[in-house]
Amino acid sequence: MTRRLILAGCTALTLALGATACGGGPVTTPNGGDKSLNGQTITVAGVWSGAEQKNFQKVLDAFTAKTGAKAQFVSTGDNVSTVVGSKIEGGNAPDVVMVPQVGVLQQFAKNGWLTPLSKTAEKSVDTDFASVWKHYGSVENTLYGVYFKAAHKSTVWYSPDTLDQAGVKAPKTYAEMLKAGQAVSDSGVSAFAVAGEDGWTLTDWFENIYLSQAGPQTYDQLAGHSIPWTDPSVVRALTTLGKLFADKQLIAGGQKGALSTDFPGSVEKVFGPEPEAGMVYEGDFVAGVAKDQFGRKIGEDAAFFPFPAVDDGDAPVVSGGDAAVALEDGKNKKAAMAFVEFLATPEAAAVWAEAGGFLSPNKKLDLKSYGDDTTRQTAKSLIDAGDSVRFDMSDQAPAAFGGTKGAGEWKLLQDFLRDPSDPKGTAARLEDAATKAYKG
Structure with missing residues (x-):
């Protein structure tokens, strides 16, 4: 910076x-x-x-x-x-x-x-x-x-030049963000770079949507596994996230491209020498990669807006x-x-x-x-x-569920990115994995 x-x-x-x-x-x-x-x-x-x-x-x-x-x-x-x-x-x-x-x-x-x-x-x-x-x-x-x-972990980073070219401003709601993303996509680059190769980034997407939709108390209940992952609030959040994951115009490289993109690669797709997307969701640490690896001036050619409120909820702060x-x-x-x-x-x-x-x-x-x-x-x-x-929900869970590469929530959300057509089925698989991890 x-x-x-x-x-x-x-x-x-x-x-x-x-x-x-x-x-x-x-x-x-x-x-x-x-x-x-x-x-x-x-x-x-x-x-x-x-x-x-x-x-x-x-x-x-x-x-x-x-x-x-x-x-x-x-x-x-x-x-x-x-x-x-x-x-x-x-x-x-x-x-x-x-x-x-x-x-x-x-x-x-x-x-x-x-x-x-x-x-x-x-x-x-x-x-x-x-x-x-x-x-x-x-x-x-x-x-x-x-x-x-x-x-x-509730910051969406973007290229001001790309959003200006698309004629959009930083959105205030999740619906506005998707609408802005469509305008960015229509202007010639994808809306979002998604780091699907790193499962932890997908848990962060889910958590921001879930906290805004379900509210802090329900978030705490799910984080402590006092309600199951099959709860309707989970299915609702997965359904919301799935609409984004299913839109190949909005995600750089579509689902396949996202699944082969790690976190630094997702930042590169927005702030690298040949931009492929206008926005990348992740935490404040995006700024360090944009500056140190790609020479971006933070606040000038790399900026952020808060992760916007979803539906009738409040803007989340994860x-x-x-x-x-x-x-x-x-x-x-x-x-x-x-x-x-x-x-x-x-x-x-x-x-x-x-x-x-x-x-x-x-x-x-x-x-x-x-x-x-x-x-x-x-x-x-x-x-x-x-x-x-x-606090990041996956970080509150047993590592076997919320913090292990190729297992638990990380893998199941990667599977959901690959095929987001079955939110209820994904919720059931998340509950099975969570139950085993919390018992262990």
Whole structure:
């Protein structure tokens, strides 16, 4: 993302003095920045690689500058649960894990792997975050996780030039979006690039439609499997989604093309050198790919509109995020908890916010910390949504159903993309898979 360096000096001063956060007042930081953890080392595990890992390293370095403790990052790849479990069994548990799925956090807690967070961390969560984030970081009323990095998964990214050529503006409703898509298609490129090769993107499509149509309470019921996937609300959402999937004019390459397009490829179809589509639905992280891989200027030749309201529902705000948890079997519990406390502060969030490719659910983070207006707009939308935010439903499910390539919800929605003619049958198959996963 295009960044301005107006806050660079502020960050340096913050790290040196440990006194204030950029644009804010006093910040409670671990051990007061007195270097009392000198000589200690913690290992922090997470899914990040590439640019994300590089930017998170800046946060680790800020923690070291403040406390004296070294922090080493270990990338787990996508299968956090398996990798961390094997490390615990091998006596080599990391001290902190950045957990990307609510279901995995719950699994870790129920396995007895997690340390309840300190009163300092909990106070920060209570005062600086919407209560929904504490809910998703807790198991049976015990707080285990601080959500440090969030994703806004209710954004539709588009090429302003393509929409201008089609004579349409950013839509306010789902029906308007499909109508705009038809105009884009008539102008010579497809309306949407769909990353059907990556099943997780299809779950995100479903979740936004479902949250808007069914409402937050019913969404929560389905997320907890307290209503079945055969519920009429699920069939209704699948029927709505199926109308889009079945329209080969609206989807770049039709169903076959979508099923052979991964997430980066879907962004390329809109923002690459030879555009094939005008819009791509996915989270705020689309901006990073559009900028870093295809040189697009965010806010100028790559923009977004909120995922629009479906039928008579409200516009959805679906989120995801990475929660910092401390492991019981970690070798340095004091420094690990100090690190989690640090991640709960706006000071820590500001480090990555300035680097780009990041959103924080921390209400106390000054929006000026973000390097461009588009990211500020996205972050403000996430914060303003407050407790109406709903966490990615598939991330709340057992991994066997909501987070495994070639299985469960991912595969069944890929099958639905291939043939969207039977929403009831798809709902029944989703229920069968969910029942097995939740029992397991």
